[in-house]
Amino acid sequence: MTAFADRHIGPTPEDQRRMLDAVGYGSVDELMDAAIPEVIRWHGTLDLPPAGTEEQALAELRAIAGRNTVATSMIGLGYHGTHTPPVIRRNVLENPAWYTAYTPYQPEISQGRLEALLNFQTMVADLTGLATANASMLDEGTAAAEAMTLARRAGRSKSNVYLVDADTLPQTLSVIGTRAEPLGIEVRIIDIDNPETALPDAFFGLHLQYPGASGAVRDHAAVIAAAHERGALVTVAADLLALTLLRPPGEAGADIAVGNTQRFGVPMGFGGPHAGYLVVRAGLERMLPGRLVGVSRDADGNPAYRLALQTREQHIRREKATSNICTAQVLLAVIASMYAVYHGPEGLRAIAERTHAKAARLAAGLREGGVALAEQPFFDTVTATVPGRAAGVVAAAAERGVNLRLAGPDTVGVACDETTTDAHLAAVFAAFGVAEPAGDGHDALPPGLARITEFLTHPVFHAHRSETAMLRYLRRLADFDFALDRGMIPLGSCTMKLNATAELEPISWPGFADLHPFAPAGQAAGYRELIGQLEGWLATLTGYDAVSVQPNAGSQGELAGLLAIRAYHRANGAGHRDVCLIPSSAHGTNAASAVMAGMRVVVVACDPEGNVDLADLDRKIEAHRPALAAIMVTYPSTHGVYESGIAALCAKVHDAGGQVYVDGANLNALLGYAKPGRFGADVSHLNLHKTFCIPHGGGGPGVGPVAVRAHLAPYLPGDPLAPRREDGVGSVSAAAHGSAGILPIPWAYLRMMGGEGLTRATAAAVLSANYVAARLRDHYPVLYAGNKGLVAHECILDLRPLTRATGVTVDDVAKRLIDYGFHAPTMSFPVAGTLMVEPTESEDLAELDRFCAAMVAIRAEIDRVGSGEWPKGDNPLANAPHTAQMVTGDEWRHPYPRSVAAYPAGVDRAGKYWPPVRRIDGAYGDRNLVCACPPPEAFEQ
Incomplete structure (x- = not known):
């Protein structure tokens, strides 16, 4: 074997x-x-x-997974049971076209995932009632901490005090505290329900939870207005499913909203990974941390997507950066966005109504059985008071396969979700020692906070209801993209190597x-x-x-x-x-x-x-x-x-x-x-x-x-x-x-791999990088080398002399590589005007040779520009990448043949990858910032 x-x-x-x-x-x-x-x-x-x-590895992992007890979770606290639609699980989570793709820094070959992320941003902005969402955060706690520092930068107050609602999720409070202390921020916890708790005169921000950790649904409009009077910005951590029924934070005056999209089809996974979200009101979009997808246009004037604004700002501003976040939770954000696309607004609202109905029935049965409940509106979480019995109730539920939250010595929290069944409620009633109610409960949402505004009105959230339509939409977007399942991604510093199926199967x-x-x-x-x-x-x-x-x-x-x-x-x-x-x-x-x-x-x-x-x-x-x-x-x-x-x-x-x-x-x-x-x-x-x-x-x-x-x-x-x-x-x-x-x-x-396999992998990675350097050194200077002229696992090709001599830029070479069927190496990092190549140990010699041959051919093309055979502004490099629409058009006025544009030397004509758009104008997108789904009319020719 x-x-x-x-x-x-x-x-x-x-x-x-x-x-x-x-x-x-x-x-x-x-x-x-x-x-x-x-x-x-x-x-x-x-x-x-x-x-x-x-x-053997999979058998051992099955045994390890078997030592976990998969109980019905009714703990809540921001993590909920959910159904991942099988069409999304199979065609996104388990599909290498989605999971082996790199960050969309080359947007022309990333249009599929960029569209999915724009759907995510639109979903978040619509549900929260705020203007601009980013393309996901690491989790809700991180998003809340980033919102705190955003409020400090953007607010008028000079105070170092940050207020946090006492009903905030405890894990969020922990992350906020960790991030605040080194920055000299004083975190104060306040009980906004206590009339004796007055807002201080000076604070720069306020964090609210909606619904609260206890399940309480509160009207925050008055406290938000009071915070604004003091020059503070307000963040609301909101449950997106609840927002299909509740007034969104933006309509209550919130400046920022944060949260987690886990319950939109993403398994709990013992804590992650999940796509957090962060969304801001108009005027704050240029301070957003993390990644932001925007709409721009390509060389033909067609709409096209790309990362916008300050993305990866820490690589530009370094010690002046306002955040160290340089990544996101794209795969999970795609799943969450596709969950919304599949269900649409009506489907999401129906899931929320069923979830709330289960919680209302739970509350009715507990009250009928004499259990004291907090007198407060709720969405999915009920808090019960059982003096001296809380631990016993939680233990009794666990014996019946249901986990509840021990919220205190006398308090039990019970959260419902889309997976909650009548059988689960029966187990909870039995754990509390009460009978099941005769009927359903009453709506427990406050009438004054009912949502009246529409959401997810864009056609994308209405067009893919059948599995056939959804399957084809996911395939269409995947076909737009270049991922590791198509070919080599030789990104220096990013290590795009094999993600074996056997490694991913157990998740x-x-x-x-x-x-x-x-x-x-x-x-x-x-x-x-x-x-x-x-x-x-x-x-x-x-x-x-x-x-x-x-x-x-x-x-x-x-x-x-x-x-x-x-x-x-x-x-x-x-x-x-x-x-x-x-x-x-x-x-x-x-x-x-x-x-x-x-x-x-x-x-x-x-x-x-x-x-x-x-x-x-x-x-x-x-x-x-x-x-x-x-x-x-x-x-x-x-x-x-x-x-x-x-x-x-x-x-x-x-x-x-x-x-x-x-x-x-x-x-x-x-x-x-x-x-x-x-x-x-x-x-x-x-x-x-x-x-x-x-x-x-x-x-x-x-x-x-x-x-x-x-x-x-x-x-x-x-x-x-x-x-x-x-x-x-x-x-x-x-x-x-x-x-x-x-x-x-x-x-x-x-x-x-074992120890020997890992050692072999290291050596193969170093050999591959030195092989590429040796093959290309006569065509492009290798900028740095160590002992005896050797590199480590990556090499930097210096294009600056060629740029000075011919005008061909590192961007031109990167885009031309798309025509050859490659993702570009890392551009202009750590040195501007260079390409950093990391072949990894997973690429075989045929692929390494194919890449080297492409780079040699591109050097020959650069020489033809330098000799004047091709004009500096009109050549295969300056016009790259070439789309099928461009090379099959009725007119062709370029000084090189269509065949050179479409099928450069060594390209497999039968397996040719065609980018969906031409080179994208990033500056136009930043000047005309659009970060939500554009109307379909924008794509009409």
Whole structure:
């Protein structure tokens, strides 16, 4: 039976011998010995279980999933049972055309997922009654924290006080607290129901929950108006399903709304991944954090979608960035948006009405049985008071397969959802010791808060009711896009490698998909086993002592690591240490995360070879020695080089009393050969969506675990429902284990690869990058290299001399690659005017050669522009990409033939990918900002 590693690694042993000949080495071992500095080399054997087959790994995962107890969840608190329509589950969640796509930074080949995200933004804006929604957030807690900082930037008040409704979800309150403290924000919890609780004269923002954690539905209009009188901005955390029946926050005067779209068809997954949302009133759209999809036009004037405004602002503004969020939850946002497309406004309202009817029947039966209920309007959650009996009621329900919320020693919360049945209610009645009611309950929504405005009026939410129509819509959008299932995505720093089917299959199993994150600990024994094993394996691989998988993105892992450093210094009486050194080549999120952790950023220069300038490092250390908290470095460097000075760098910072943070974005170039925790680093975040095969999903989900040495372990993120330790850092995500629902993916990858397979994968990735560099070096300068001219897992091709000589830009080359059937490499990062290529270990030699041949052919085309044969403004590069509509038009006035436009050398005519739009005018879209579904008339010719 073929080993899984042989399926995962593209180049065969024979291919690798040919590649080694091109690079100039006799063996992989010889290449790796030359590439990796001996000062960091680790020569041991990875202590992982022996590699298992796909069948063995899946059998073990089935056993682990079987140790979870899938009970009926009626806990609520922002997580609810939901039905994922099978047509969406099979054709989105389980479809590589959707889950292997990259972030839509090349919009011409991302029109399908961009349309789906525009549907998401439209859905959120319509339901909340606000103007502009972004393309999703990491979770509700993160969205609420981002809303807090947005309110601070945009409000008139100069106060540092942020008010939070006492009925806020506890996990949201925890994340807000974590984010507020380093920024000097004072969070005050207020009870808006208490008439004796008056709003203070000065505060910059107010967070409200609608409905509240208790289930209460309150009219917030008066308190919102009072906050506005004091110059504060108001955020409302709202349940989108409830908003089909309730007045939306925008109509009550809210400035911002946040929440979670989990109950729109996304499984609970023990806490994630789910698409949070953030939406703002008119006037605040240019301050939105995260990604925003906008409508622009292409070269023919046709409507086209692209990411708008400040997307990835941290890579532009760095330490001045207002957020470190550089990712989203695209795959989950697509599912939620398609849930709305499939059901439409009538269907969503019907689901909400059924949910509310179950809650009303529950309330009626409990009242008839003498159980005291809070006298308050509610949507789906009933809070019952049973003095001295709450724990017993919860236990009795659990015996009947239903989980309730123990809200206090005398209080039980019960939440209904679209999966709630009469049998579930019968179990709850029995647990309370009351009889079932004779009839249904009464509507418990306050008449004054009933929704009267329409929503989801765009035709897309009315046109796909049948499964046939929905199936074809999903296929149509998928066909617009270029994903890994079509061809190579050679993105440097982003690691677009194989996401094996066997790794992804278990995430749909009920034993992993259907657990509530706050289920009793005994019901999650399988998850805790899996998480414990995974954290242990990651610690082994990296040389650290402890790992937390709570951060649900690399940016959150960065923040968690820096907060751990900050807490460590404070616990040791060095709270004054607040300077974070960051090389000029670093990922932009590094600087943004440091600022969010309450640190001052000091930039360290790089030398002409792209290495950290150790002389400048010495100068910066001396200038800031008493205040030095940390340095953040990426290794291998962002330039794709194994820097030989890394050990000396770590020693210098440690000698000055600082900690060393190694960004784990490029860990796939180290596994089996070096361990950051052993060569001098104190903390790293790991990108499980890069090195460990969680798919990018069109821009999310991701997981960014934080790994630390023993002295930082006490400062790892805490459980959001547990009291925060005085010296702790709180939680960075809304669930204790973050996006636990996709952790079976890296578990399966590690289990099937084993230590030997991981080591082979690292070597194959490094060999592939050096092979590409060797093949292309005579056509494009390779900007940086390390020992003996070798690169690590990626190489940077310098187009700047060609641009100066011919006028052909990096954008022209990127768009022309689409005509050749490739996604472009990373553009202009970390150096403007360059392409950073990362082939990964998963691409076979035929695909590597196809890419190299395309780049060589493009260089020949550039030469024809440079010679004057083709005009600078009218050539295959300047006009790329070419659509089928363009090359089949009745007129053709370009100085090159249609065949060159449509079928450049080496393109398979039968399998040709055709982009749906021509090159998109991004500046036009920013000047004319439209971030919701345009009317169908906009697409008429």
